[in-house]
Structure formats: structure tokens, C-alpha cells
Amino acid sequence: MASSDTRERILxxxxxxxxxxxxxxxxxxxxxxHLGVRKQTILYHFGSKNDLFMATIDAAVGELGVAMIEAGxxxxxxxxxxxxxxxxxxxxxxxxxxxxxxxxxxxxxGAWSNRMRESLAPVIEKARLFLTLEMRRGNMRQTxxxxxxxxxxxxxxxxxxxxxxxxxxxxxxTLREAVKRRRELLRFLEAALR
Amino acid sequence: MASSDTRERILxxxxxxxxxxxxxxxxxxxxxxHLGVRKQTILYHFGSKNDLFMATIDAAVGELGVAMIEAGxxxxxxxxxxxxxxxxxxxxxxxxxxxxxxxxxxxxxGAWSNRMRESLAPVIEKARLFLTLEMRRGNMRQTxxxxxxxxxxxxxxxxxxxxxxxxxxxxxxTLREAVKRRRELLRFLEAALR
DNA sequence: AGGGCTGTCTACCAATTGGTAAGTGGGTGG
DNA sequence: CCACCCACTTACCAATTGGTAGACAGCCCT
Numbered sequence: 001m002a003s004s005d006t007r008e009r010i011l012x013x014x015x016x017x018x019x020x021x022x023x024x025x026x027x028x029x030x031x032x033x034h035l036g037v038r039k040q041t042i043l044y045h046f047g048s049k050n051d052l053f054m055a056t057i058d059a060a061v062g063e064l065g066v067a068m069i070e071a072g073x074x075x076x077x078x079x080x081x082x083x084x085x086x087x088x089x090x091x092x093x094x095x096x097x098x099x100x101x102x103x104x105x106x107x108x109x110g111a112w113s114n115r116m117r118e119s120l121a122p123v124i125e126k127a128r129l130f131l132t133l134e135m136r137r138g139n140m141r142q143t144x145x146x147x148x149x150x151x152x153x154x155x156x157x158x159x160x161x162x163x164x165x166x167x168x169x170x171x172x173x174t175l176r177e178a179v180k181r182r183r184e185l186l187r188f189l190e191a192a193l194r
Numbered sequence: 195m196a197s198s199d200t201r202e203r204i205l206x207x208x209x210x211x212x213x214x215x216x217x218x219x220x221x222x223x224x225x226x227x228h229l230g231v232r233k234q235t236i237l238y239h240f241g242s243k244n245d246l247f248m249a250t251i252d253a254a255v256g257e258l259g260v261a262m263i264e265a266g267x268x269x270x271x272x273x274x275x276x277x278x279x280x281x282x283x284x285x286x287x288x289x290x291x292x293x294x295x296x297x298x299x300x301x302x303x304g305a306w307s308n309r310m311r312e313s314l315a316p317v318i319e320k321a322r323l324f325l326t327l328e329m330r331r332g333n334m335r336q337t338x339x340x341x342x343x344x345x346x347x348x349x350x351x352x353x354x355x356x357x358x359x360x361x362x363x364x365x366x367x368t369l370r371e372a373v374k375r376r377r378e379l380l381r382f383l384e385a386a387l388r
Numbered sequence: 389a390g391g392g393c394t395g396t397c398t399a400c401c402a403a404t405t406g407g408t409a410a411g412t413g414g415g416t417g418g
Numbered sequence: 419c420c421a422c423c424c425a426c427t428t429a430c431c432a433a434t435t436g437g438t439a440g441a442c443a444g445c446c447c448t
Contacts, residue, residue, distance in 0.1 A: 006425080022301070024218030027405065039406085041426055049406065106358035107216070107301075113358045124363055141385065146363040147378035153359060154352020155345055164300035164307045165347060169318055169340040184341035191335065192386035200395080221435065233436085235396055243436065390448095397442075405434070412427075418420095 007045045009035060014056045019097030022104050023053060054115055060101050061116050065123045067091065072126065077139055080130065081193070082186060085156055089182045092160035093175065099161050124149070140193050152189060159185045201239050203229060208250045213291030216298050217247060248309055254295050255310050259317045261285065266320065271333055274324065275387065276380060279350055283376045286354035287369065293355050318343070334387050346383060353379045 013035050017026040028049055032039040046052035071087035072080045092099050105116045131145035140148075158165065159181055163173050171177055207229050211220040222243055226233040240246035265281035266274050286293050299310045325339035334342075352359065353375055357367050365371055 022216070022218065024216065028407090029405075038427055040408095040428085043407070044424095044426065047407095103301075106356060106362075107297075109358050113361070117358075117362045120362065128363070141381075143378055143381065144374070146365055147353075147375060148382065149363050150353055150356070150360060150365070150375070151349050151379060151382040154356060155349040158348020158352055159341075159344055162300060162344070162348060164303050164311075166344060167307070168300075168311050168314065169322070169343050171340055171344070180338070181341060181344070184337055185345060187335075187337065188342065188345040188386050192382050222437090223435075232397060234398085234438095237437070238395065241437095392446090394445085395443095397440100399439085399441095401436105401438080403435080403437105406432100408429105408431080410427100410429085413425095415424090416422085418422105 006037070006041065010037075010042055010045055010052070011056060011059055014052055015060045015101060016097045018053060018056055018104060019060070019100035023108060028052075053112065056101065057105055057112060057116050058119060060098050061105070061119045064091065064098055064102065065120050068123050069126060072130070076130075077134065078190065078194070081189065085186060085189065086182070088156055089160055089178065089185075093178050096161065099157065103157065103161065148193070151192070155189065155192075156185065200231070200235065204231075204236055204239060204246070205250060205253055208246055209254045209295060210291045212247060212250055212298060213254070213294035217302060222246075247306065250295065251299055251306060251310050252313060254292050255299070255313045258285065258292055258296065259314050262317050263320060266324070270324075271328065272384065272388070275383065279380060279383065280376070282350055283354055283372065283379075287372050290355065293351065297351065297355065342387070345386070349383065349386075350379065 010031075013031055014026075017031055017034075028039045028042055032042055035042075042052065046055055067087055068084055071083045075083055088099070102116070105112050127149055128145050131140065131148055134140040135142050135145065166173055166177075166181075171181070204225075207225055208220075211225055211228075222233045222236055226236055229236075236246065240249055261281055262278055265277045269277055282293070296310070299306050321343055322339050325334065325342055328334040329336050329339065360367055360371075360375075365375070
């Protein structure tokens with residue numbers, strides 16, 4: 001039953017582990033034990049730890065990109081931004097590991113970062129186009145879309161995921177706080193962009 | 195010559211390694227070899243890898259906090275923000291590992307994160323006070339200062355350090371680009387805060 | 389001169405890591 | 419019915435890791 005079943009379970013567990021503890025701190029043995037399976041089963045489905053990590057990136061970040069594009073589809077102007085931010089926030093609350101994996105990948109850099117860049121390229125392209133269009137329409141202040149994109153990304157990602165930073169200013173990562181945080185983030189972005 | 199000399203050299207190398215490659219990916223052996231010294235020398239000065247990491251946090255993040263407070267001293271309003279951001283950017287360009295260490299520490303969470311929080315508490319308190327004051331004066335839009343703080347932190351930190359994200363939108367981390375990035379970031383922040 | 393302290397080294401070690409080799413059992417197709 | 423293959427296991431292994439034990443050389447103090 002189902003090689004594919006086991007494969008899927010491994011991918012899920014890997015996403016969780018890599019996304020929260022990080023690549024180096026995740027051992028195949030731990031992963032296997034947590035799955036009730038031997039380490040060699042993992043190595044059977046994915047040839048090596050690196051391969052597993054890559055597969056995890058492809059699966060997880062790919063779906064993230066799809067979700068973001070879906071959130072923006074058919075919308076223009078500020079509502080589009082709002083919708084994407086809401087989607088990212090929902091993911092950050094429900095599957096923090098998925099965004100964690102994104103961050104971990106960029107942190108490690110190198111080949112993995114390239115891999116992720118490919119997965120996300122369509123989203124970035126779409127976002128850049130969106131910004132350019134909005135600027136031309138006069139709905140957004142005129143500047144380098146790339147730099148705006150980086151600022152916006154950093155802000156959203158940080159507010160959505162940096163639990164320890166939140167704690168540092170005395171905000172506990174509860175659901176209620178997340179709602180407030182999202183609202184404030186949207187106001188922040190709105191002020192910055194238009 | 196210097197126990198203190200060696201100690202200092204170890205701390206420098208540790209800051210660099212922990213801040214760029216991360217805690218788990220940094221082995222005492224590598225560190226020692228890079229210093230032209232045996233691993234046991236490191237363990238003599240700092241009892242364990244954990245102790246070394248803590249000492250690194252104290253030294254590096256502490257100095258960072260001092261630099262930020264110094265940058266803000268005597269200034270009010272927008273020029274204060276500008277000065278602090280410039281300082282952080284200068285550090286990001288000249289000693290990327292120092293901000294990397296900050297990020298690594300928040301990433302690892304737990305006891306280390308607490309340690310760092312203590313080191314940075316004065317800076318955070320000062321920043322919160324600043325924001326509250328500026329809001330009362332009407333120089334800044336009225337909202338929860340804590341949340342504004344998180345947004346601003348995330349934006350600055352991200353734009354200053356996330357090399358891979360920059361690459362993803364086609365920005366190479368050159369010095370010239372850093373200048374443009376800083377200018378755009380300041381505009382972004384100015385629009386968002388006031 | 390010699391006892392003690394400091395800083396560094398050599399010599400080990402147990403645990404953990406990612407990975408290889410060689411089965412094993414059960415289901416399927418010819 | 420039997421050969422084969424798929425999913426998974428047991429049995430190892432070499433390398434790396436953080437850490438301990440203890441020797442040794444220089445220096446300071448008396």
C-alpha cells in the first residue's frame with residue numbers, strides 16, 4: 001500500500017522538520033523515528049538527504065506560489081495586495097513550517113536557493129508586472145518595482161513568521177494577536193505603497 | 195599575549211561563522227582550523243559550543259544595540275529613524291555576519307533568543323518610547339507602536355540582509371545597489387510611518 | 389631553584405550522522 | 419507455480435561531532 005502514501009507522509013514530515021528546526025538540525029534518523037519507519041525507507045524513496053530537501057522545496061514552495069497567484073487572480077489595485085497578504089497570513093498561521101522552509105532555503109543559499117527561485121519565478125514576475133501597472137495607473141507611488149517588492153516581501157514575511165521578534169516587543173503569537181497583526185500590517189503596507 | 199588576544203580572535207571568527215553559516219553548520223574543528231589553533235583551545239576559553247555561542251551573542255548583539263542607540267541619540271522625528279536605518283545598513287554592508295547572527299539567534303529560539311532579547315531590551319524600549327512620542331506629537335499615524343515596530347524591523351532587516359531574496363528579483367548585492375536599496379527603503383518607511 | 393598557574397597541545401572517546409550492502413516478504417504477471 | 423519486483427528492513431560503516439583527560443612549556447612569585 002502505497003509507496004505513494006509513505007512518500008507523501010515523508011514529504012509532510014520533512015516539510016515540518018526542515019521548516020521549523022532547519023536543514024542541519026534535522027536528522028534522517030529523527031525523521032524516520034517520528035514516522036515509525038526506518039531511515040533506509042526514506043533513503044529508498046529519496047536517494048539522499050539533499051534530494052529529500054529538494055523534493056520538499058519543490059512540493060511546498062510550489063504550492064505556496066500557486067496559492068499566492070490564485071489569491072491575486074482576477075483582482076487589481078489594493079484588493080489584490082490585500083488578498084495575497086491574507087493568503088500568506090493564513091498559511092503562516094496554519095502551516096508555519098511552509099514559510100519557515102522558504103526562509104530556511106534562502107538562508108542556505110546556493111543551489112537550493114536557485115531551485116526555489118525557479119519555483120517562485122512566476123509569482124515574482126506576476127508581482128512585478130502588477131506593481132508596474134499600478135504605478136502607471138497612478139495608484140501607487142512611482143519607484144523601482146523590484147525594490148518595493150523586496151520591502152513588501154520582507155515586511156510580510158517578517159510580521160507573519162518572526163515569532164521571536166514578536167515576543168521581543170511583548171506580542172505573544174496567539175490567534176487573536178495574529179488578526180491584529182495582519183490588520184496593522186495591511187495598514188502599514190497600504191500607507192507605504194500608495 | 196594573550197589569552198585575551200586569542201579569546202578575542204575566537205569570538206570574531208565565531209561571529210563570522212555563526213552569523214553566516216549558522217550554528218549547526220559551524221563545527222568547532224573548522225573554527226579552530228581557520229584560526230590555526232586546536233579545537234581544545236576554544237573549549238579552554240569557552241567551556242562548550244553553547245557557551246561560545248552565548249558569548250558571541252552577548253558581544254555582537256550588545257555592540258549592535260549600542261550602535262543603534264548611539265545613532266538615535268539627540269535626534270527626534272524622522273531624522274532619528276533615518277539615522278538608525280543608515281547605521282543598520284552600514285553594519286549590514288560592512289559586517290553582514292553581525293545581523294546574520296541576530297537572525298540566526300531568533301531562528302533558533304529558546305534560551306538563546308531570551309538571551310538576545312535581554313541584550314536588546316534597552317533598544318526596543320527606547321524605540322517604543324520614540325514611536326509613542328512621535329504619535330502623540332502627530333508626526334506619525336496613530337497605531338499600536340509594538341506592531342509598527344515589528345513591521346519596521348522586518349522591513350529593514352529583510353532589505354538589509356536577505357541576499358537571496360534580492361537575487362530573486364534580479365538585484366545583485368553590490369555596494370552601488372545597497373545605496374539604492376537604502377534610499378528606497380527609507381522612502382518606503384517614511385511613507386508607511388508618517 | 390622550584391611550586392603553581394595559564395595557555396595550548398596530543399591523545400582519545402562515545403555518540404551521531406548520512407549512506408551502502410544485502411536481504412525479506414508479499415503481491416503480480418506470465 | 420514461479421520468477422520478479424516493490425516497499426521496506428537489518429546489519430554495517432566511515433566520517434564527523436562535541437567533549438574529557440592529561441601532558442607540557444613558559445611565566446610569576448617566593
